[in-house]
Amino acid sequence: MPSQFDLVQCMKQPGTSIGRLCSKCDGKCPTCESMVHPYRLVHVCDDCSYGSSANKCILCGSSGGKNGENLSDAYYCYECCLLEKDRTGCPKILNVGSSRTDMYFQRRRGKN
Numbered sequence: 001m002p003s004q005f006d007l008v009q010c011m012k013q014p015g016t017s018i019g020r021l022c023s024k025c026d027g028k029c030p031t032c033e034s035m036v037h038p039y040r041l042v043h044v045c046d047d048c049s050y051g052s053s054a055n056k057c058i059l060c061g062s063s064g065g066k067n068g069e070n071l072s073d074a075y076y077c078y079e080c081c082l083l084e085k086d087r088t089g090c091p092k093i094l095n096v097g098s099s100r101t102d103m104y105f106q107r108r109r110g111k112n
C-alpha cells in the first residue's frame, strides 16, 4: 500500500451539501480512493460547499465547469462505511491546488 501523501482533510461537521468529484476522480471513495462498492453519499461541510470551494472536486479541487456540470456525486465505499469513516467529518482535501486554503467562508445557508 502506498502511503497517503500529506493530505489534509477538512474534517468539519458535514452539512447538507453533497460532495462532488470531477470526471477524473469520479467513482473514488474520498477517504481510501477505492473505486469499488460505492455505498453512501458524501456530505461536505458548509465551508466547502460555498464560495470558492463550491463546485470543485473534493479530491483534486478541479472545477467542474461553470456550474459544476461535469461533477458527479461522491460516495464512500462500503468498507469505509463499515469503519464509520463517513462519520468522521467533511472529507474535502484542503492542501491541493492552491498554496493557501480558502478562508472560512461566512456561513450561508440558502439552499435546501
Ligand SMILES: [Zn+2]
Binding pocket: 029, 030, 031, 032, 033, 034, 076, 077, 078, 079, 080
Ligand atoms: Zn473507502
Ligand SMILES: [Zn+2]
Binding pocket: 010, 011, 012, 044, 045, 046, 047, 048, 090, 091, 092
Ligand atoms: Zn469541509
Ligand SMILES: [Zn+2]
Binding pocket: 021, 022, 023, 024, 025, 026, 057, 058, 059, 060, 061, 062
Ligand atoms: Zn478530481
